[in-house]
Amino acid sequence: MAVSEQPEAEGGLSIHPMEQFEIAPLFGGGELGLLTITNSTMWMALMLAAVSALLILGMRGRALVPTRVQSIAEILYGFVRQMVTDVLGEEGVKVFPYIFTLFIFILFSNLLGLIPYSFAVTSHIAITGVLAGLVFCTVIVLGFARNGIGFLKMFWLGDAPLALRPVLAMIEVISFFVRPLSHSIRLAGNIMAGHAVLKVFAAFVPALSIFGIVPMALMVAITGLEVLVACVQAYIFAILTCIYLKDALQPAHH
Amino acid sequence: MEVEAATLLGKYIGAGLAAIAMGGAGIGIGHVVGSYLSGALRNPAAAKEQTAMLFMGIAFAEAMGIFGFLIAMLLMFAV
Numbered sequence: 039m040a041v042s043e044q045p046e047a048e049g050g051l052s053i054h055p056m057e058q059f060e061i062a063p064l065f066g067g068g069e070l071g072l073l074t075i076t077n078s079t080m081w082m083a084l085m086l087a088a089v090s091a092l093l094i095l096g097m098r099g100r101a102l103v104p105t106r107v108q109s110i111a112e113i114l115y116g117f118v119r120q121m122v123t124d125v126l127g128e129e130g131v132k133v134f135p136y137i138f139t140l141f142i143f144i145l146f147s148n149l150l151g152l153i154p155y156s157f158a159v160t161s162h163i164a165i166t167g168v169l170a171g172l173v174f175c176t177v178i179v180l181g182f183a184r185n186g187i188g189f190l191k192m193f194w195l196g197d198a199p200l201a202l203r204p205v206l207a208m209i210e211v212i213s214f215f216v217r218p219l220s221h222s223i224r225l226a227g228n229i230m231a232g233h234a235v236l237k238v239f240a241a242f243v244p245a246l247s248i249f250g251i252v253p254m255a256l257m258v259a260i261t262g263l264e265v266l267v268a269c270v271q272a273y274i275f276a277i278l279t280c281i282y283l284k285d286a287l288q289p290a291h292h
Numbered sequence: 293m294e295v296e297a298a299t300l301l302g303k304y305i306g307a308g309l310a311a312i313a314m315g316g317a318g319i320g321i322g323h324v325v326g327s328y329l330s331g332a333l334r335n336p337a338a339a340k341e342q343t344a345m346l347f348m349g350i351a352f353a354e355a356m357g358i359f360g361f362l363i364a365m366l367l368m369f370a371v
Contacts, residue, residue, distance in 0.1 A: 056369045220355070227358035234365065274351040277344075 055237040059161055059230065078165075081157045085146045093142075114142065118276065125280040126287065133283055136176070140169065141276040148229060148268030152261060161230040163222060170222035173279050181286035192289055221278060228271050232264045299371070306367045313360025320353035 063074045070076065093114075096107035104112055118138045122130040130137075144160055151158025160166055181189040193210040195203060239257045243250040293301075328346045332339035 056365065223359065223362065224351070224355045227362045228354070230365070231358050231361045270347050270351055274348060277348065 053238055053241040055234040055241075058157070058233060058237055061162070077157045078159055078162070081150060081159050082147070085143070085150050085159065088150065089142055089146050121273075121277055122280055125277065126284055129287060130280070133280075133287075137276050137279055140173075140279060141272055144169070144225065144275050145269060145272035148272060149265070151229065151233065152264055152268065158229050158233050160225055161233060163226045166222040166226040167218075169225075169275070170218040173221065173282060174218040177282045177286045180283065181289075184287055185289055189286070189289065192285060217282060221275070225271050225275055228267055232260075232267055236260060236264070303367050303371055307364040310360050310364040310367065313363075314357040317354055317357025317360070320356065321350055324349040324353055 061070065061076045061078050063070060063076050064080055065075060067074065092107065093111050096105075096111040099105055099108055101108060115138070118141050119134060122134045122137050126133065147159040147165075150156060151161065181192075185191075193207045193214070195206050195210070198206050236257060239253045239260065242253040243257075246253065324346065328339075328342065328349075331342070
């Protein structure tokens, strides 16, 4: 990376905000093969362990009056269930497991990435791109399975004047294909930006010696903001998936 | 000026210009939240159910600023 080859400015303050996103194999070696265990896979495994602990172990009691942990699991479930039925109606229950998986994956990955010295799994386009790409493929497959060739009617706006319809159809097609791009970059960009900002502020703390308390306090505030961003971004990803699936399952009659 | 120095210069200037995008994001988010506030102050009862829409609007407006930041980061560290 170019920045580490330059002479350090201000005698000692060299900021490397992007180094925290490097994927490195955990156990020796130097090359990243298909099955190499890296820091990314380790944190994904930790996320899975946390999710399993909350959802499986938390619900083990199955008390009618929930315990605290069971209550959290039930709130998560109920929240996503409410969101899916709000957007998709009763039919939404069929895709609910997919939406719930996406939401929990992204929520827990984002939150675990906020632990100091951890690794934010969702900061990489490789991860979020696959998530968004799968949503895109699901929309297309479900759209054609449910509506046949009539799925393409989604792009032909019957409300517009006849002369404008070809232009609008082209715009609609382009915006349809941009969806996975924006879907993935939104999540990856938000998480990466948040962590890069935290790293930059962290670089100021030792540099200011006694006044380093100021950037430290700022970092606490920004970490609070990052927790909010983590939750909101998971919600946004999930609800956008619901909206895209609604286009496929319940096409609006143009 | 050799290619190396010119590339570096271009990267820094490009990253600085890309940062201007975040001004638009700030205006956008301020607009969304301002509309929500003025609506909520007129009709407090209906404000609760629109908080979801508020956060969605904030996320979309924020995304544009994030894209600008992304371009700046790409220019600085990935070119």
